[in-house]
Amino acid sequence: MMNQDLKVFNTLTREKEPFEPLHPPFVGMYVCGPTVYNFVHLGNCRTFTCFDIIYRYLTHIGYKVRYVRNITDVGHLENDADEGEDKIAKKAKLENLEPMEVVQRYANNFHVVMEQLNNIPPSIEPQATGHIVEQIEMAQAIMRNGLAYEVNGSVYFDVRKYNLQHQYGKLSGRILDELVSGTRELDGQGEKRNPEDFALWKKASPEHIMRWNSPWGEGFPGWHLECSVMSQKYLGQKFDIHGGGMDLKFPHHECEIAQSVGYCGEEPVKYWLHTNMLTVNGARMSKSAGNGILPQELFTGNHPLLEQAYSPMTFRYALLQTHYRSTMDISNDALKAAQKGYMKVINGLRIAKKMQYAADDSVAVDSKAVEEINRIIASIYKGMNDDFNTAVALSALLNLLKKINSIHNGQMKAAMLDEATFQKMIATYIAFVEDVFGLREEVRTDIDRIMSVLLGVYREAKLNKDFGMVDTLRAQFKELGIVVKDMKDRIEWAYEE
Structure with missing residues (x-):
């Protein structure tokens, strides 16, 4: 039933293109999942529900889809520019919890909301903290390929060197020279060769909670690296669809492209899809x-x-x-x-x-x-x-x-x-x-209001001495596991024991 008329808008080329999977009927789809330091908001719900529908439709027309949606549970820093405190660690300190308690709480909330919206769970839902070894290995490989460097225990991707042979900014339509002129001076930028360089690995400060051993000392991975690692691990070095909200085009997805090219010399994704904002x-x-x-x-x-x-x-x-x-x-x-x-x-x-x-x-x-x-x-x-x-x-x-x-x-x-x-x-x-479309009937479960109406019918039958109706209603209530109690001044109901 695979429909060859399907066309998708590719953010990379800015054109609608015929959908031609790399290995039909198999489709690899990766969607940037939640960052579990805050409760999911409606904008997140829109993104994940839209990709749920895309997943459902591809399955409906005959494709076999491996749908991977990650959970970011480390590396998302306060200003998202490689500086500041890890947001999950900050939550943990404020609430006197272990960081993974924070992760579990917000992940549980996220899953509840996804179920309420009837979103199908992804095929695989990896977490960043479960792939630290792979992230270190990718950072090492990018360094060996000459596109990353280490300074004081942190590893940065060299954007300008990358741009000599490739185009950084092609996904978002940004030009590197314009990015350089618009870059803010932030604390810690001095150790980078270029302000636009981004972290693959960050050295952990003494008070930082979430930290792992690495060839460069104790630290933690940069935000962008996790998606490159997990998408390639579960979908291969090149896969069909990468999705997320339009706010992720730059810098997150732009950095993913650069990292993947720096790692294996190949752009990772055939079709980039992005959902728009919610107002x-x-x-x-x-x-x-x-x-x-x-x-x-x-x-x-x-x-x-x-x-x-x-x-x-x-x-x-x-x-x-x-x-x-x-x-x-x-x-x-x-x-x-x-x-x-x-x-x-x-x-x-x-x-x-x-x-x-x-x-x-x-x-x-x-x-x-x-x-x-x-x-x-x-x-x-x-x-x-x-x-x-x-x-x-x-x-x-x-x-x-x-x-x-x-x-x-x-x-x-x-x-x-x-x-x-x-x-x-x-x-x-x-x-x-x-x-x-994933719509389902929402059954109303306000049993007290429903029983109030039904007991009104029962009461009316008793007042009219319609004992045949009374007996019928009692029998029907009993079939439903409900007992009607005729009190002196009122009528009550209870679950049958």
Whole structure:
């Protein structure tokens, strides 16, 4: 079923290119995962959910995908410019915890949020601290190749020397001379040969908690090195897709390219994909602006900017409405509209799963209806094949839902379609809702409110002396493991013991 019409926008070439994996039907995909020193925010959720959908679609059309998403648990320094304290170590000091306690706490939170959003776990989820030996080995190899140097126990990548034969900045479109002129003077920059050089390994200061032995003394790896090491270990020196948020293009992904070329002489990735930013009421989301919203704040409605709670599937539906490379805006109006859209799609899913084809010899097959449904189905795939454009595909899916609803409501007979077309329509709708878009029915579990309504019916039956209904309701409650208790002044319920 592999669709050769699929095209992806390659950030490196800035063009839509036919998707041609290096070793079909196998696809290697690496996505920069969370840095576990802070709780995951909605921008992270957008990135990981978008790549979850990409992973799902590639699998749906027949590719065998090895999806690797790392966890950064060391090396992310305060100013992200090779200086300052490790953020995880700083959290550990402030909270009087072991650094790996901090890592585990935030990793657990991340996994909970990913499950709430129905994101499939990656094939492999490596952690930076589990690959220290490999990071040291890569740094040594880059030094042997003449593109890194050691100063006072730290190892830096020589960007200017690299740029003599290669182009540093090609992914982000930046020019090295402009980067040099715009580089800030930071503490510790004096030991670098060039201000734009970046750390492969940092010497640990006496108070630094997370440290490992190395040929250059005790220290820890630079932030950028881990992704080069782990992607190559699990996907090979060159693989198909590397993804992340657009904020990672520079410097993180730019440094990854340079490191890989410095290590093995080859650029590591065929297709670079980046998700765009998330805004709130038109403004960029940030803590300083007071509009940073955490997932649990969204799901509970516990944030000053939110008028109500919005469920995980509502947020996922909202993501589908915007192409991953476009800016996505979060607002109450947009989320309420997404909530309605999600309910419509899920109601359609419930209907589709129950629908059966009913042959009727008195009804002729309508060739135009058959043609239209096949055209709609083709439009769904066409949207996804155009750089995973979920907005276009979702719009077409809603058109398919109209056909399903028209049959369900009796406006159109199923026999107006041949059975093969009917089954294709149902199978396509279910597959895209559940398997590709990853939407699932959110069952409401507020049992107290539900039982209050049902006990109202029970009470009404008793007042009307409809004892047949009373007995029926009691029996149905019992089947559900619930006992109704008739008290003197009230009616209560309990779980059957």
